[in-house]
Amino acid sequence: LKLDVALADYRKCDADSDFIDPVCAVQVASIEARQGDYRPAKSDISSALQRYPGSRGVRSEAIFIDLLVGDIDEAKRLHGSITSGGQQQDDSSECLYFYAINQPGLAVDPCNAMLNANQTSNTAWSNAGYVALDLGQFQLAATYFAKAWNLYNASSDKHTVVQEVDLMWGLTLANYFNGDKKDAKALYRAVKKSYPDLATMSALKQLPLIWSDGTQTLINKVIADFK
Numbered sequence: 001l002k003l004d005v006a007l008a009d010y011r012k013c014d015a016d017s018d019f020i021d022p023v024c025a026v027q028v029a030s031i032e033a034r035q036g037d038y039r040p041a042k043s044d045i046s047s048a049l050q051r052y053p054g055s056r057g058v059r060s061e062a063i064f065i066d067l068l069v070g071d072i073d074e075a076k077r078l079h080g081s082i083t084s085g086g087q088q089q090d091d092s093s094e095c096l097y098f099y100a101i102n103q104p105g106l107a108v109d110p111c112n113a114m115l116n117a118n119q120t121s122n123t124a125w126s127n128a129g130y131v132a133l134d135l136g137q138f139q140l141a142a143t144y145f146a147k148a149w150n151l152y153n154a155s156s157d158k159h160t161v162v163q164e165v166d167l168m169w170g171l172t173l174a175n176y177f178n179g180d181k182k183d184a185k186a187l188y189r190a191v192k193k194s195y196p197d198l199a200t201m202s203a204l205k206q207l208p209l210i211w212s213d214g215t216q217t218l219i220n221k222v223i224a225d226f227k
Contacts, residue, residue, distance in 0.1 A: 001158055007031045022052040026061045034162075034208050038069050056082060060093050067100040067210050076101065091117065095127050100210045104134035122151040122167070129170050133177070134214035142174035162207050165191065165198055173218050176225075188226050199223070 010031065013024035025048040032041035045062045052058045059078050066075035079097060082089060089097065094110035111128040118124040129144035149167055152159065168191050176184035192199040198207070201220050205211065211219070 001160065003031050003035055022048060022055045022058050025051065026057055029061055029065060033065055033068055036206065036208060038065070041065050042069060056089075060089060063093070063097060064210075067097070068208060072101060092124065092127070095131065096210060099127070099131050099134065099212050102134075102213050104131045104212070104214065107131045108135075120151060122148040122155065123163075125151065126167055126170055129174065130212070130215055133170070133173055133218060134212055138174060138177040141170070142178050145170040145174050161195065162209060165195060165204070165207065166209055169204070169219065172222060173215070176222050177218065181225075184222065185226055188222060
């Protein structure tokens with residue numbers, strides 16, 4: 001998680017004229033987005049698109065950054081250019097894409113495929129949980145987030161604030177809309193205590209996380225109830 005060091009190394013790699021793979025250019029933009037530097041991330045991934053117009057990896061990262069900054073029209077255009085060219089996005093990208101453009105019904109199949117292929121990934125279970133929330137499948141969402149939380153806690157990997165906030169809000173929403181307001185309130189208070197600057201939707205939108213309109217509505221309802 002030494003992102004500044006990683007960013008510097010990826011920049012050197014990308015500047016090496018003998019290295020022709022776009023992976024370093026993608027990682028530069030990806031790290032900038034993770035750090036919340038959305039303007040340079042958008043600029044760098046746009047440059048990468050010009051340099052590597054045929055790369056699915058570059059276009060996939062560009063779609064993610066467009067969704068992150070709210071440029072839905074551009075994300076849809078790029079997604080269409082991939083599918084019209086006969087290429088297919090990977091299931092995790094498709095799951096997140098359809099969730100982000102407020103079409104959770106279309107996200108179900110790629111989310112299920114993603115889960116089948118990534119049983120031990122807490123991120124996969126969390127993403128599927130948010131899709132379930134948007135579909136009003138609150139019991140299923142609770143199951144998914146509980147699985148994600150168990151995997152998260154069992155992992156020896158270093159975790160970020162963003163990962164923890166993402167999971168805690170998913171659990172809070174699932175409990176709340178399943179009628180378990182006591183546990184939901186305890187989780188909400190835990191988030192607010194640990195991260196007081198991240199207890200509003202406007203603050204959450206500054207994180208490098210994608211929130212659908214449906215999820216934002218659910219979060220705002222919980223915040224209004226527990227104020």
